[in-house]
Amino acid sequence: MKTFSKTLGAAVFFVLLLIPTKNNAGDYSAAKAGYSLTSAVTTRGANASKAVALYDALKLKSMGLTKAAFEYAYKGYQYLQEKGMLARASVLTICDFSQSSRRKRLFVIDMDQQKVLINTYVAHGRRSGSEYARSFSNNPESHKSSLGFYKTESTYYGGHGLSLKIEGLERGFNDKADARNIVVHGSEYVGPDFIENNPFTGRSFGCPAVPANQVDDVINAIKDGSCLFIYHPTKRYLTHSKILNS
Secondary structure, eight states, X not given: OHXXXXXXXXXXXXXXXXXXXXXXXXXXXXXXXXXXXXXXXXXXXXXXXXXXXXXXXXXXXXXXXXXHHHHHHHHHHHHHHHTTOOSOTTEEEEEETTSOTTSOOEEEEETTTTEEEEEEOOOOBTTTOSSSOOOOOOSTTOXXXXXXXXXXXXXXXXXXXXXXXXXXXXXXXXXXXXXXXXXXXXXXXXXXXXXXXXXXXXXXXXXXXXXXXXXXXHHHHHTTTOEEEEEOOOHHHHHHOTXXXX
């Protein structure tokens, strides 16, 4: 009985510590800081759980998308959506550059309908690697891919036909995309026909190029303000991205 009383008293004391109090200046004390932190942790936990549930519901594992790529993509997508930065918040596109370029590693997802609209091939920069992308850069003339979150913009017709401008949203990682002419475009060196006769997909100057016979479908599905995420488990990016670590 004495043990029970002591336990109950300790529990009551702990609860009282979580109740916000005010100091003479009218500001909440450290007790509120602890309470808010608990709430924030709960929110993050709920978002992570939702990401896992969506990953399973969309059957993305069977399609080859890594769970880590989707969880990071979902976290940044939620952040951009909450900031009102996405005109087309229903669409999330993920380039999973942790995978071989021989695989279909681009995923266009309708987040409202919870279905994968397109799953196809995508190229990385020629100096990022051969079959696998391993090195990334934001520098002009690097001919490397740039990691992070982008917002799709308007279309135009250029040397590769229909193309899509993308705005890099992460300073130091991809914000020079426009100056580098990094766009989504179609190419004959991307897709199953090319892979059949080559060891891996052809490479771009840094653009996420897609199969020429699918470029219209891809661009029309993601243009005009949707979220595009280029992923690779590069430690520097994952630990320094302000969007992922907000």
